Amino acid sequence: MPTIELNGHTYAVDEDGFLEDPMLWNEQVAADLATTEGIANMTEDQWKLVNYLRHYYLEFGIAPMVRKLCKENGFKLNQVYEMFPSGPAKGACKVAGLPKPTGCV
């Protein structure tokens, strides 16, 4: 299983760089993972999305619908892409420590 070292911390991740165990997440992990998405310092808006995702994940075991994520946080989809260039499912979810959604997405 691959590991990745970020800012001196070592994480077990899958081949896509997603956290192997989503429960081992905290804000430090998020900040570290964000660097792999080219984000040096998380903005307030980015934290807002990540925390929302995290909260939803703990309740439902999965990321919310992309539409819901955008709407309930007051962002347009392209704004989410500006914040997380790999997109909501692949970028934001990774930083929030969620598993990568698979299927026809």
Next chain:
Amino acid sequence: MPTVLLIAVPYVAAVLFLGGLAWRVWTWAATPEPFRIPTTTGQQRSLAGIAPSRVESPSTTAGVVGRMLLEGLLFRSLFRNVASGPTAAGTCPDPVFLERKALWLGAMAFHWSLLVIVVRHLGLFVEPIPRVASFVASVDGFFQVGSPSWYATDVIVIVALGYLLFRRVRDPLLRYLTLPADYLALAVLIAVVGSGVVLRYVARTDLIAVRQYTLGLAALAPTAPASPGAGFVLHLLSVSVLLAILPFTKMVHAAGMWLSPTRNQANDGRRRRHVNPWNAPAPFHTYEEWEDEFREKLQAAGLPIEREDGRFQNPQAGGGERGAPPAAQAPLT
């Protein structure tokens, strides 16, 4: 060539041909068709206001017969051959074949000529000469060019074979994927046609003697001709080789194409149930197992469930064929 070979070789070839072909067809036919998988090249039969494509997407046996006849007699699918995209706009790669209908034309020319030639040869094996054979021969020789007059198909088949060989050698991709066995098939066919042409137009043979011999072969009372000549022996040998290897090489497509499920099945997958003779049981995750795992979440979300109070006693009760519940996995959050 010893006399005995003139008799043994054609019989061995005939046995290999008929036996091999029967064995191949029987093997295919005996293999089940588990699913209904036609390639639909036209509109399905669905709503009253939408015209179905009766042959390209046949829903009836008559449609299937039509589709197979178009394939077998006119090479319908080969005729489809198109450019790879909107090349006119210069936007899409058009890498491989400049030929679009040429392959179809070459294949049609070759196969139909061969058929005509075979029918012409029927007269060598049947007494009296069948009317169809003499009729085909007279049409084929209609142009009366040269002496003896050339059959049109003799010219066409030579040109077609030449083209089929030429394209294999010329096109880098085709050359790359061609097997020695592909050249063998072409070589044998060229030998058959070449020796036959030589026999008719250059080193003429004694047709009366040949016919006596072939009629004898057909009547299972063979007598070898006294002096057959090298040309005739070559023709006989190449034809024998062709017959003998046909069932064991790609040339067996002549029989196999008729059994192709993507073409000879009707597009009626939802209208009639296709039965798979070996339909293997596949255990699946039952509703009961699922409700047992998600009961609390279903209840919390206000979704209806079967058992308000506790687990299903027997997880198999719902008809699932799984023996044991799924292997343990990390609990879902």
Next chain:
Amino acid sequence: MAQQKPDPAQLAAVEYIPPRRGWRDPRVEFRKGTYNHAAARRHLEYLGLPNPRDWQPSDADWQLPANWKQIILDGMKDRLERYRSFRLFMDICVRCGACADKCHFYLGSGDPKNTPVLRAELIRSVYRRYFTAAGRLFGPLAGARDLTEDVLKEWFYYFHQCTECRRCSVFCPFGIDTAEITMIGRELLNLVGCNIQWIIEPVANCDRVGNHLGIQPHGFKDSLDFAADELEELTGIRVEIPINRKGAEVLFVVPSADYFGLPHYFTLLGYLMMLHEAGIDYTFSAYASEGGNFGLFASHEMTKRLNAKMYAEAKRLGVKWILGGECGHMWRVVHQYMGTMNGPADFLEVPVSPATGTRFDHASSTKMLHVCEFTADLIAHGKLALDPSRNDHWNVTFHDSCNPARGMGLYEEPRLILRRVLNHFHEMPEETIRERTLCCGSGAGLGTDENFEMRMRGGRPRAMAVNYVRKRHGTNCVACICAVDKATLPPLLEYWVPGVEVAGVHELLGNALVMKGEHPRTTDLRGEPLEGMGGGDA
């Protein structure tokens, strides 16, 4: 990791010159961007599939079972005896090459092993070596090859560079269908544990939770509730969305991406509006909450195992028939496998539209209807009020999804809908639509990020056809009826033809649909204001 995308100009410069070394040499280079990650051990363990282990295709040692060769050969023998298609297609190819430039992966990569004929030869050569007299006697001369570990790796590489789209089978003079060969090839690879994550994880999720994404019942309800709220905002009408409701007339099954991803979600809104407007008594199921079937990309057995839930749930809920959403490979399974695998559906009734009274005899055995068939029938009977001008900001073309096209013959139903809900509709060139439609390049489980380069290559012919109508007619929207398309066409078009969006047929229907009692619409389903209407054929 933010993707390093290759330069389009570089990918577009394809050379169609075969390599020097012959195709019999099996060695492949697992280069990043052209292959998919291996399936995780835990999913194989959960599903009870062979040889679970931690590995990647780029590893030198694939940790195959000691007797892997025997397993493969036994597996081949077994399938040669059970599938006429497989046996016949091993025997009758003449290598005429008519299929070669019909494959989008060959067009996009120039790799001769991506021609359908050579893709099949990869396995045919092994068939000849071990199962035919000619191959045993004459070896290479007869086109035979030994089965080696390199051959197995080559199979893995190239059978995951085929989207089972069946375009080649349209042009083959004998109807040889590479999808059949790829499906069997992948089945054999599964026997020794060589499968990919993007297929096996959705399969495991679908088996256990009910859908590919692993959305649990309370999350399913949350998503549908959100959709109902949003529809109310859009139209002023509150639609009912029942889940697991017994006694409904119809069970409605859609691909799970419809209630997760974008732009799929807008299609979901369209369905909900149509079902409400037609007054259908239906229910979703959280247990059978997946229309798609990634089992199809693993093995026939897995296809059957996942598909079985639909009938089981229809029976439990006591519905009369099943309605299926916009999904590509789902409909290959429903139309060509479902009745055979899990029928007879004698506990259901022949679908009848409660709105029009139409009896859908073409589904009289399987008892499942495509939502486009259902809606087209509604429109044909004048049951839906439509205002196409609400789609005037779209200039649309239609991409026939491979499976409903070549595995079903569903060509005119979606077009019937589109022509009634749009004012601006233009077809792509003939050789790229209907039975000759070009694949998105990401089907059959290949729509991964790590496979990005190969997807862009494979999807290029389709993108070029879109580019053609974009230049000629100003097309800015590709309509389609497949969840994979909705997921993978947007990045494809952004890469090759920026400025073209992707929408489901029912999204466009939802825009045009005038619901009884709706308040004036100010936006389309995407929330984009409708003022900008009348842009027309820009």
